[in-house]
Amino acid sequence: MPRKPRTAEESALLETARRLLPSGVRNATASPDHAMVVAEARGGHIRDVSGNEYIDYLLGSGPMVLGHAHPAVVEAVRQQLERGNTYLMVSEPAIRLAEEIVRLVPCAERVSFHSAGSESTFFALRVARAYRKRDVILKFEGGFHGMSDYALMSNQWTHRPADYPTAVPNSAGIPASVADGVLVAPFNDPATTTALIDEHHDKLAAVIIEPLQRTIRPQPGFLEALRATTERYDVPLIFDEVVTGFRLGLGGAQEYYGVTPDLCALGKSISGGHPISVLCGRKELMRHIDPFEAGRGGYVMQTGTYSGNPVSCAAALAAIGVLCQEDTYTRLFATGERLMRGLGDALAAAGIPAQVLGEPPCFEVWFGAEPITDFRSMLASDRGLHMRFTELLLDQGIVKGHEKFFVSLAHTDEDVQRTLDAFHTVASQLKT
Ligand SMILES: Cc1ncc(COP(=O)(O)O)c(C=O)c1O
Structure with missing residues (x-):
């Protein structure tokens, strides 16, 4: 679903934030067009003040492994x-x-x-x-x-x-x-x-x-x-x-x-x-x-x-x-594995050299063909493409951080399917 335009209320809040908060408007991407003010979060989803709902893989920079408001x-x-x-x-x-x-x-x-x-x-x-x-x-x-x-x-x-x-x-x-x-x-x-x-x-x-x-x-x-x-x-x-x-x-x-x-x-x-x-x-x-x-x-x-x-x-x-409940981590890893595999497959199908790194509860994609094993090899990857990937995903209703996807127990099969579809859409956009 396309993002709704920013409401006057959210624009005014962002303007006040820019004026009063020198550290800036903290967001998933650096682009001012993608700035948002969070209104609420539940389970694996987050909603902005303009009423857009996103699947949330930022999860407050990781803490919400159970999902929001458990x-x-x-x-x-x-x-x-x-x-x-x-x-x-x-x-x-x-x-x-x-x-x-x-x-x-x-x-x-x-x-x-x-x-x-x-x-x-x-x-x-x-x-x-x-x-x-x-x-x-x-x-x-x-x-x-x-x-x-x-x-x-x-x-x-x-x-x-x-x-x-x-x-x-x-x-x-x-x-x-x-x-x-x-x-x-x-x-x-x-x-x-x-x-x-x-x-x-x-x-x-x-x-x-x-x-x-x-x-x-x-x-x-x-x-x-x-x-x-x-x-x-x-x-x-x-x-x-x-x-x-x-x-x-x-x-x-x-x-x-x-x-x-x-x-x-x-x-x-x-x-x-x-x-x-x-x-x-x-x-x-x-x-x-x-x-x-x-x-x-x-x-x-x-x-x-x-x-x-x-x-x-x-x-x-x-x-x-x-x-501590049974199967918690089996479920968390299964969700992450589906996402990691789906992301790799979508980019491979589009012919974009990339690597999906990390462990299933916490992973990221980096663009480039050279293997990444340390900071210097990561630095050599295509950072511009990486930023664009994060922004295009946001346009598809998916929030992630600038260097990680965090997975939660609250992400449903439907969330995962929507995310996999978004990976394919974004991969074809990146190709053009
Ligand atoms: C590995 C690691 N150590 C330390 C910190 C700092 O934690 P906090 O932001 O809670 O001060 C972070 C935050 O992202 C982190 O990722």
Whole structure:
């Protein structure tokens, strides 16, 4: 169905947003013609203020693995709201949630709560520094770990990569000295990564990685090699599972790929869309955020007004309850597999060289014939065609992010069929 024209109400809202929000009008694409203001979202669908309904594969940038406004989450939140929405002091939902995380996530012996993924990766790095009594972080080129000064280095928005291991800041306003504390390695390259760790291990506080880097899968043996090398030097290995946690399975990427890190950051899919994130890991490391450590000099101060917020914890418990039901992940993967296969087939039928990468709950298409195994090969793909693909899909009533399709349990067979039809329409448009 063609999109309805933008109403005067939505135009006025967008105008006010442009005037007052310097970060711009956050949307699935950069094109002003495609800007929209969301009115509501339910299940696998989202509706704009002009009354257009879209199948939603952006899903709030991933959290809505159950779909929007899932009844179990809405009810848990409603019940908790009636008991008050923030206490600072620990509550039963927080304690029960910590139990669930320790039960489900392989590396989790101890847990701390935060409000956003950026915060949990930030604290992971700080805890690792306290443990190692060293400062330098090794990360992978193209990997994203949020907004802290250390995280915003050589991520997926790097236009001109430097020679390894030099870090490239992705933002103004970061002190110049921070880049000296970050080494950058190529994803899926065990030889270069091992050589860098061998050379710099005595300065290293931690290695941080997205085990599924954006949508690039780890090649067999890569995560295992990283685990072995970091273990040899007792350098904490941090998995940033803000995307993969509770999306690839209850135990996240570490269970899915069979490699257990020392620390792990979780967020997004854990809580049915409520702001909470988690740092969890081995007790020898996590003990550094225990205030009783203060006297021993290794204390990492960690507090936040909304850390362990009872509404978010209640939402997370409800979401995990649904995710623990039988067949959940079988269904999620089956939906994603149909979409991935259908997308690849549509582009192949149109003769457009492309690759559909990732895992079924979270994938993306990149345009070009050369295999994509790391950030530099992804950078070489046709970004212009990629942006056009996202915009043309939006015209077909399909919303996705600029670098990922997120799949939910709420996407129906009909949604999938409509999406597959849209892939064929868009593929033929891209050909012309
Ligand atoms: C892998 C990864 N780490 C960290 C973050 C930061 O999480 P948040 O946006 O909740 O701060 C994100 C956000 O997209 C992410 O994808």
